[in-house]
Amino acid sequence: NAGVTQTPKFRVLKTGQSMTLLCAQDMNHEYMYWYRQDPGMGLRLIHYSVGEGTTAKGEVPDGYNVSRLKKQNFLLGLESAAPSQTSVYFCASTRTVGWETQYFGPGTRLLVL
């Protein structure tokens, strides 16, 4: 049982390039989330999904798109990367609605030059 895994661990992009971050969970969780973590800012919610085929915007969704084609996977896309998107990205999942532990992945460190 690997829990929540994220691919890649680290990536460097040039401004304007695109990429997709992959999050996978093997706990059969319904809810999945993407957060970004910046120094001194805590974690901020980008997008989330309450089930396969559904997505919703969080606090800071601009510049990102997401897809949840399979229950176990949640993809975060950057269509045209900007230096402001340099951050550490964390994926999380939880079993069901309400009062359940959110399990976090190890993070993806992204540097946009």
Add this chain to the structure above:
Amino acid sequence: GENVEQHPSTLSVQEGDSAVIKCTYSDSASNYFPWYKQELGKGPQLIIDIRSNVGEKKDQRIAVTLNKTAKHFSLHITETQPEDSAVYFCAASKSGGGADGLTFGKGTHLIIQP
């Protein structure tokens, strides 16, 4: 939307002493308040949580208190040990941490001095 303030940003205590981290939230509809510990290079990990219908919860050396009237909650760590050194985040949610995720504080870097 919800706003969570966390203090202090850095806390240094002697090994064996107690540490207290405080958070305030803005939305009175928030009903779930978890605390996460993040070690260097890792993702956050839940250490304790409390629901709005409970005033205090304890788990061994860790306790959380909630004051709904004042809209603040605190993390208490007693008999601190070197392995307690990490960044701690408080969070709040209106949906029990489910449908709309969590709103996090900015974190407290806890340093345990030997």
